[in-house]
Amino acid sequence: MVEDVTEQEIGTVEAVFAILGxxxxxxxxxxxxxIKKSGELASDLPTTNPWAGLKELVADKGLEAxxxxxxxxxxxxxxxxxxSAGWKHLVDLxxxxxxxxVVSATGNHDVTSRSQAEMLKKAVIRNLKAGYGPFEQLKCLHPPYPSVTRGDIDHQQGRDHRIRYFGASLLLVTAAKYQILIVNSCSEHGHDEFEHERGTFPPSAVGELKxxxxxxDPKRISVAIMHHPPESHTQDGAGAHDFIDNGQELLKLLADQGDWLVVHGHKHxxxxxxxSGSGLQPVVFGAASLxxxxxEVKGTVRNQFYLLKVRLEAHGLTGRFQTWDWFTGRGWEPARPDGDGIYDGAAFGARDVGRVITDIAALSPLPMDWSEVIRRVPxxxxxxxxxxxxxxxxxxxxHSLHIHVDGKDGQWTKLEKAAS
Known part of the structure; x- marks a missing residue:
């Protein structure tokens, strides 16, 4: 493991990640x-196709990551x-x-994880390619999958990354400010029916992760990306079985090394x-589907796009989201606070929620603007x-305290005593 680094040695590091679940x-x-069979978008209208809308949003607001x-x-x-078309669109974005x-973990829809036996029986010669391994399509992508690095003109680094990723079931991609661990939670997917939903982190991957x-480098922002949730993620009766087998070991190893943000998809x-565990466990973000x-999905979900600014400071990771919701006919709009969903301005970084409650309850005099609450209780x-x-x-x-919420944008505006 990397040696401990004192707080004085860690300066503030900041990076921005565009997340497309x-x-x-x-x-x-x-x-x-x-998309069309050619790979082009079926519609270029920003209010009809989310990708066309996303490109317009990026251009209009000058979004970078x-x-x-x-x-x-x-x-x-x-x-x-x-x-192949989706990978090209991601690289172009x-x-x-x-x-x-540009990095991507492997999802169950990206691999041939269901039996091809019936297809072969119908026409053996015509469908011989169906007998290829479940990852062959990914290995043939261009530029090489699962990571593209700006400036890698001859794609030599991309090819090296591809070999390491499929050989070790994970890959560490590094930059000056951050390091991204890509975990292949579909690494054990084959053609058996029980395999296509679950995620795995086998013993061989444990060794490679160590x-x-x-x-x-503990002075860099650390992000781990994978498809399946690393621990149980229940969802309105839709099941909780499709997490990563041995995901707890994965989380423990990350926690032992430093401060990590884990990004996964799959649940939409x-x-x-x-x-789960101590206050030093990784922050886990399950991204909604773009x-x-x-x-077609049970539960209260939205289509979302995220721009996440992450900061590594002496006391750990903090982050703040710019979040947009997709509406057919309207396009991408800033996400409003609604339930426990990720809204525009949502954040993470507070580790002791009980202390936050105690500190807010002790504030006086009231009423108090929420901006002043934040100044006193960051x-x-x-x-x-x-x-x-x-x-x-x-x-x-x-504590009989009420937080006033603005009816227009859902933001908190004032702390006051609750009406009796």
Missing amino acids: DPHFTEEHGSHLK DAILCPGDIAFQNSANTL GKLMNCEH VALTQC EARLGQA AIHIE DADLLPPEDRNRVRQRLRAR
Whole structure:
């Protein structure tokens, strides 16, 4: 492991990541990201196709990022055409946003993880390619998958990264300000029916991770990206079985090395919080799908795009989101606070929620503008949405305090005594 570094040795480091969860490019159904057989968008209208709208949003607002992170499911139903087209669109977006890296983990829709036996029986000669391994389509992508580095003109680094990723089931990508660990949670997917939903982190990957972590620099922002959630993620009756087998070991190894942000997809439901365990566990962000048809998904989910600014300071990682929701016919709009979802301005970094409640309850005199509350209790501005809502509820129930919410944008504006 890397030696401990004192707080004085760690300066503030900042990086911006564009996060695109489960894009699901499709030729026919299931997603708003429809493409032609040629790979071009089926519609260039920014209010009809989320990708066209995303390019317009990036251009109009001059959005830039250090890296694009996609936690898998570029494709839809293991289609080679939607996979290759989607990867090209991701790489092109990276150029548009002036990114140093474009990285993607492997999703279950990106691999041939269902049995091809019936297809072979129907026409053995015609369908011989169906007998290729589940990762062959990914290995043939150009530029080389799963990472593209700006300036890698001959793609030699990309080819080296591809070999390491598929050989070790993970890859560490480094830059001056950050390090990104790409974990292949589909590494054990084959053609058996029980395999296509679960995620895995096998013993061989544990060994490779231990080696990779010795190469990590605690002065860089550390992000791990994977498709499946590393621990159980229940969702409105939709099941909690599809997390990474041995994911707890993965989280423990990350926590032992330093401060980590873990980004995953698969569930199509946005969620932000700490992994179970001590206060030093990684922050885990489950990204919503960029474009899946939400009417086909159980629960209250949205199509979202994120620009996440992460800071590494002496006391750990903090982050703040710019978040947009997709609406067909209207395009991308800033996400309003709603329940425990990720809204425009959502943050993380507060580790002791109980202390935040106690400190706010001690404030006086009231009423007090929320900006003044944040000035006096800075961690009140770094509460993830779920914790934020709990703080509001407990201040009301235990301390008879009310947080006033602006009806137009859902932002908190004032702390006051609750009406009796």
